[in-house]
Amino acid sequence: MAKNPKKSFYEEAMETFDRAADLIKLHPRVRMEIEEPDFEHIFYVTIETRDRLVPLDEEEIRPFADLPPSGVKAGDALEPLADGKFILHRRALLNADITIRQGVLNIPGKGFFRIEKGGPRKFKAYRVQHNQVRGPYKGGIRYHKDCSLDLFKTLAADMTWKTAIAEIPFGGAKGGVRFDPLLYSKEEIEAITLRYVYKLKGLMGPFMDIPAPDVGTNAEIMAAMLRQYTDGEREHHALRGVVTGKDVRIGGSEGRLKSTGQGVVYCIEEWARDKGFTLRGARVLVQGFGNVGSATAEILAAQGAKVVAVNDAFGTVHNDAGLDVMALVAHVHENPANLKKTVAGFAGGTAISKADFWGIDADILVPAALGEEITGPVAEKLKVRLVAEGANGPTTGDGDRVLRKRKIDLIPDIICNAGGVTVSYYEWLQNQRLERWTEADVNQRLERAIKANYAIIRDIARDTPQRSALHNSRRYCVGQPTDVRTAAMVLALKRVEAHYLLEGFSQ
Numbered sequence: 037m038a039k040n041p042k043k044s045f046y047e048e049a050m051e052t053f054d055r056a057a058d059l060i061k062l063h064p065r066v067r068m069e070i071e072e073p074d075f076e077h078i079f080y081v082t083i084e085t086r087d088r089l090v091p092l093d094e095e096e097i098r099p100f101a102d103l104p105p106s107g108v109k110a111g112d113a114l115e116p117l118a119d120g121k122f123i124l125h126r127r128a129l130l131n132a133d134i135t136i137r138q139g140v141l142n143i144p145g146k147g148f149f150r151i152e153k154g155g156p157r158k159f160k161a162y163r164v165q166h167n168q169v170r171g172p173y174k175g176g177i178r179y180h181k182d183c184s185l186d187l188f189k190t191l192a193a194d195m196t197w198k199t200a201i202a203e204i205p206f207g208g209a210k211g212g213v214r215f216d217p218l219l220y221s222k223e224e225i226e227a228i229t230l231r232y233v234y235k236l237k238g239l240m241g242p243f244m245d246i247p248a249p250d251v252g253t254n255a256e257i258m259a260a261m262l263r264q265y266t267d268g269e270r271e272h273h274a275l276r277g278v279v280t281g282k283d284v285r286i287g288g289s290e291g292r293l294k295s296t297g298q299g300v301v302y303c304i305e306e307w308a309r310d311k312g313f314t315l316r317g318a319r320v321l322v323q324g325f326g327n328v329g330s331a332t333a334e335i336l337a338a339q340g341a342k343v344v345a346v347n348d349a350f351g352t353v354h355n356d357a358g359l360d361v362m363a364l365v366a367h368v369h370e371n372p373a374n375l376k377k378t379v380a381g382f383a384g385g386t387a388i389s390k391a392d393f394w395g396i397d398a399d400i401l402v403p404a405a406l407g408e409e410i411t412g413p414v415a416e417k418l419k420v421r422l423v424a425e426g427a428n429g430p431t432t433g434d435g436d437r438v439l440r441k442r443k444i445d446l447i448p449d450i451i452c453n454a455g456g457v458t459v460s461y462y463e464w465l466q467n468q469r470l471e472r473w474t475e476a477d478v479n480q481r482l483e484r485a486i487k488a489n490y491a492i493i494r495d496i497a498r499d500t501p502q503r504s505a506l507h508n509s510r511r512y513c514v515g516q517p518t519d520v521r522t523a524a525m526v527l528a529l530k531r532v533e534a535h536y537l538l539e540g541f542s543q
């Protein structure tokens with residue numbers, strides 16, 4: 037079936053919602069309540085940007101070839117950006133010996149640059165609060181150049197389904213700012229974060245709306261959000277749970293950093309157990325090598341799986357004998373010169389095209405980058421047995437139909453990557469109780485939660501209601517088998533619907 041070009045990302049994502057809602061005959065008023073978000077906030081943040089040094093090309097350098105070199109003593113005062121520019125921090129001028137002619141300067145070892153004046157800049161920001169019937173709004177903050185209301189609506193709704201599936205007392209939200217963080221300095225990114233929280237403060241809170249990291253954000257940004265939210269508040273320690281995904285030294289949870297990848301692996305283990313498949317020696321493809329992709333790869337490799345290729349925004353590396361994942365992590369995440377944090381240039385593999393990546397013979401594909409990557413044509417090319425969705429919404433409607441037709445197994449995103457938000461809940465609990473759990477404690481609880489809910493989804497898909505020591509799917513099966521993505525949505529909708537049906541509606 038051809039993709040309807042008029043359909044928005046949100047409408048396409050809601051196809052699964054509609055299928056599951058029809059299947060369980062979702063209460064019509066509940067359906068109306070949850071098929072659109074509670075609130076869609078769009079606002080703007082402004083910051084002062086710094087001056088930049090813009091590299092000149094050969095042609096532009098020619099008239100300045102005789103320009104005396106400038107000595108900048110505070111080397112770290114020139115902060116490199118991914119587009120080749122440098123941020124010119126004021127301290128670069130301390131004790132410097134600088135010659136500028138017509139705005140151009142020559143820095144030995146770095147090249148010739150034109151100074152680009154900084155100044156105020158405006159950014160579009162979002163927070164979509166989808167649903168809070170089960171608990172405070174919860175969802176990540178994304179900093180990316182391709183953000184839109186449509187995207188955040190989809191991701192916020194996904195959080196409502198995910199928190200319900202993970203059976204944690206939160207609702208769904210998502211938000212962020214439209215810009216490319218690779219092109220801004222650390223200070224500028226912090227300033228954007230502070231303004232974002234300044235504007236959103238009235239709508240956030242540990243019992244109201246709780247952000248976390250997503251694409252382009254991390255524990256450092258969560259720390260800035262925490263500070264901006266709590267500074268000056270009378271009982272600010274009671275507010276530590278206003279964001280999750282914090283560094284463990286400031287109230288984060290052990291195991292949170294790798295929790296999404298860990299959850300992906302718990303799902304894959306459960307799938308493998310069910311299929312009698314052994315993960316030792318399994319061939320794995322990973323797309324995206326950020327937080328989720330790299331943690332998943334590390335944990336699978338530690339279990340003896342072979343990660344044969346990794347694709348990211350800037351390249352793909354392939355090694356049929358299996359990439360050395362720890363060396364790849366060092367290349368991407370522990371190498372300050374790798375400004376794009378890309379796998380490209382990794383010496384332990386050969387570079388291949390993205391098109392070839394999809395066609396590699398393997399057992400498991402873990403998409404852990406952005407949405408809409410596994411389209412119909414991509415799904416036709418895949419030579420894997422399982423797609424485990426680490427990313428949110430990586431498969432389009434057409435991609436889904438092809439996977440089903442080709443009988444490629446699927447672990448849908450709303451259970452597969454629920455490990456992150458589950459451990460976020462553990463972090464929030466530890467913050468409320470002023471406790472600290474060990475990583476073993478966290479992972480034990482996470483494993484139980486993910487595997488139990490995964491088993492319920494599998495029972496719904498096969499229509500095999502049953503009760504075990506670990507799970508009980510009797511309440512959720514619908515009397516007929518269905519595909520696993522719809523089954524996951526059935527579980528989410530039944531848990532959300534129960535609140536409306538049992539609590540009723542206030543008028």
Ligand code: NAD
Nearest residue numbers: 250251252296324325326327328348349405427428453456
């Ligand atoms: P990240 O910013 O740490 O990493 C993103 C990765 O995707 C990078 O390696 C980047 O190069 C790659 N990428 C970006 N555009 C790409 C493209 N067009 N083609 C190929 N690769 C591309 O982000 P993350 O936190 O790892 O999140 C990845 C996915 O997982 C997102 O869909 C996110 O919503 C989802 N997710 C994240 C968490 C979490 O805890 N961080 C939890 C649940 C779901």
